[in-house]
Amino acid sequence: MNAYKIKICKRENGCRNAVYKESEIVDDIVSVFEGTNYTDFIKGEIKGSIKSHHQFKVTISCCPNSCPMPQIVDLGIVAASTVMVSNERCSNCKLCIATCLEHAIVVDEINGPDIMRDRCVYCAKCADKCPTGTITVKENGFRVMVGGKLGRHARLASELPGIFSKQEALKIVENSVEYFKEHYSRAKRFADLFSIYSENEIFKRIVPVNHKSSI
Numbered sequence: 303m304n305a306y307k308i309k310i311c312k313r314e315n316g317c318r319n320a321v322y323k324e325s326e327i328v329d330d331i332v333s334v335f336e337g338t339n340y341t342d343f344i345k346g347e348i349k350g351s352i353k354s355h356h357q358f359k360v361t362i363s364c365c366p367n368s369c370p371m372p373q374i375v376d377l378g379i380v381a382a383s384t385v386m387v388s389n390e391r392c393s394n395c396k397l398c399i400a401t402c403l404e405h406a407i408v409v410d411e412i413n414g415p416d417i418m419r420d421r422c423v424y425c426a427k428c429a430d431k432c433p434t435g436t437i438t439v440k441e442n443g444f445r446v447m448v449g450g451k452l453g454r455h456a457r458l459a460s461e462l463p464g465i466f467s468k469q470e471a472l473k474i475v476e477n478s479v480e481y482f483k484e485h486y487s488r489a490k491r492f493a494d495l496f497s498i499y500s501e502n503e504i505f506k507r508i509v510p511v512n513h514k515s516s517i
C-alpha cells in the first residue's frame with residue numbers, strides 16, 4: 303500500500319458541473335508523491351505495514367460542489383473558474399441571474415451585469431449561459447484546502463487564499479508533504495500541525511513564493 307491516497311470526484315461519469323475536465327492531475331499528484339519518496343519515508347517511521355490512517359489523503363473536486371469532501375482530508379483541491387464582465391453588450395436577458403445559485407449577480411438595464419465577488423464560488427455557470435459573452439471566464443484554476451480530518455479530534459480544512467494554477471497546486475502538494483515530513487516527529491497527521499503552528503506560518507511554507515492571488 304502506498305502512503306498516499308488520491309481521490310477524484312465522479313465527474314468522468316459525465317457530470318455537467320465539472321469546470322476541470324482534464325484527467326492528468328491525478329497522475330501529476332502521484333508523481334509529486336513519488337518525487338518526495340513519501341511512501342519510503344513513512345515505511346521508515348512506522349512499525350509494520352502502512353494502514354489507512356498513515357496515508358496522506360488528497361481529494362480533487364472538479365467543481366465547487368465538492369462531492370469528495372475536500373474539507374475533511376489532508377489536502378483538498380477544488381476546481382474553480384473565475385468570471386469577469388467583458389465589453390460585449392448585455393442583452394438584459396437575465397439568464398445569468400436565474401443561473402447563479404449564489405445570488406451573486408445583479409443586472410442593471412443600462413450598465414449591464416455586476417458580480418458580487420464575496421458571494422461567487424467560481425462555478426462559471428453564468429458564463430456558460432450568457433448568450434452574448436458579456437460574462438465570460440477569466441481564469442481556470444483551483445482552490446486549495448489544507449489540514450482537514452475526521453476522527454477523534456476532527457478539524458475542517460483551512461482554505462489557502464486565492465486561486466492557484468495547476469502547477470501552483472502541485473507545488474502546494476509537494477511543499478505540504480515536505481513540511482509534514484520535516485515535522486513528523488511532532489505530528490502524525492498533517493492536520494495536527496495546525497494545533498502546533500499558526501495557520502500563517504504553515505501557509506507561508508506551503509504557498510508557492512511567487513503566487514499572486516487573482517481574487
Ligand code: SF4
Binds near residue numbers: 312321368
Ligand atoms: S464535484 Fe462537481 S464535477 Fe465533481 S462529481 Fe461533484 S458535482 Fe460533479
Ligand code: SF4
Binds near residue numbers: 391395396409433
Ligand atoms: S450578462 Fe449575459 S446572461 Fe446576464 S443579462 Fe446580460 S446577456 Fe443576459
Ligand code: SF4
Binds near residue numbers: 423424
Ligand atoms: S461563477 Fe457561479 S457563483 Fe460566481 S457569479 Fe457566476 S454563477 Fe454565480
